[in-house]
Amino acid sequence: MLKKMMISKIMLFVLFATLITLLSACTSTSEKPAEPVAKPAEVETSTTPAKEEKVEEAEPAPNLNGRVIRISHWWDATPKGDSESDELARERIKMVEEKYNVKIKYLNTEYWSTSEKLSSSVLANEPFAEIVRIPDGFIWGLMHGGFLTPLDDYLKDTRVEKDVIDSMRFGGDKIYGLESWYSPNDSGMFYNKRIFKEAGLKDPQQLMDEDNWNWNTMLDAAKKLTVDNNGDGKMDQYGLAGAHYVLSEMLIASNGGKLYDEQTGKVTFNSPEAMEALNFLHSLYTEHKVIKANGGNDWEDPAKYFGEGTIAMYPGGLWEIEGRILDKLKDEWGYVYMPKGPQAQSYHEPFGQTAAYVIPKGVKDADVIVKIWEDLQDFDNWQDNRRLSLENILPDEASIANAMNDDGKVQRLFGGRFGGLGIKEQLDSVTEKFVKGEITPSTGVAQVITKAQAAVKKVLSGEQDKKK
Structure with missing residues (x-):
């Protein structure tokens, strides 16, 4: 009987030691695989306690007392x-x-x-x-x-x-x-797939996939898609629609230009990149005549024309889709980047906010x-x-990928924000004139560049706030 009791105690000890060894192997924090579990006969019976690892407690967040x-x-x-x-x-x-x-x-x-x-x-x-x-x-x-x-x-x-x-x-x-x-990409170009397909032209997405989406290919498409479909002597379909003050900003950015340099505090819409964009804008209106004239509301009319299906391309922002395109345009459509300007190495979008x-x-x-x-x-x-939100408003995977900038091809021009400095107001006052052919871009810019710089100085010096 005594012998059986001793055997039972020994077996109980062996089982206990084995359990301790198994737990130790399972809870190891080492990245190396756990060592094989020792056989019961080889279990160490040392009672030396294992060293405890110090765990640093996170500092409690400040208590602001309700x-x-x-x-x-x-x-x-x-x-x-x-x-x-x-x-x-x-x-x-x-x-x-x-x-x-x-x-x-x-x-x-x-x-x-x-x-x-x-x-x-x-x-x-x-x-x-x-x-x-x-x-x-x-x-x-x-x-x-x-x-x-x-x-x-x-x-x-x-x-x-x-x-x-x-x-x-x-x-x-x-x-x-x-x-x-x-x-990554809040503004770009909406386009009507039906119009491009019926004309037998490559659409902007196809051109972009070929790395051939630029000012020249956009202009070529706009010219071919500005047509008189019913033969009454008047154009009833146009390549482009937009507000001059939106187009100027987007074209300058697409050529790698800025309206303002935050680091230097200088107005820069007279830079070579910006002037090239403004001259191109002037030609779209006055020489090529591919932009549909607005009927009195520069803000609402361009999106309305696109929604009616009479415009092939419309530069705009993603925020416009739900209120201006969805449930209005019945044709298939897509969304791509603004085309590259001659001086741009990648696609750009403006960042004036x-x-x-x-x-x-x-x-x-x-x-x-x-x-x-x-x-x-x-x-x-x-x-x-x-x-997820873009999947609810954009028509296809390619458009979603563009809006998400999945390929990383769109760059935002940081350091060129101008909102609230009075710069855009000065530029808009002359683009309004040269899109009508009343003056040239160079003449218009020369008239307002100094005024725009003075407006910046007034804001940054705090003069406006002192008068309030």
């Missing part, structure tokens, strides 16, 4: 829908509220009132919001007027890409804006506010979400 974090847009940004993106946004908000012990509140501030509300509340030492989405063009005056918090010290450990961070300097030394990413998130001067705990803003961004899924 503070309300106000985020201002010129729309209600509160996620209310039942879409997957809204559900994810609500989850991020809940996570942030628990992590920092705060309450997120979205403000809906009228577009044109945002800048004045920010500056006046800062002067009163009571910023109206912790984070403010500044409309296009207003950041220059607020930045140079000292109304914004420099953010350099708070973005040293960030998930925002370096080129995006650098773009938030707006030509200066300090970072004043927040942006999580830039969409200056909208950004900012933190008003005087906001407490600005370092924590930056982290809260970052935690609210969907860095991991924004590309997937963008693709």
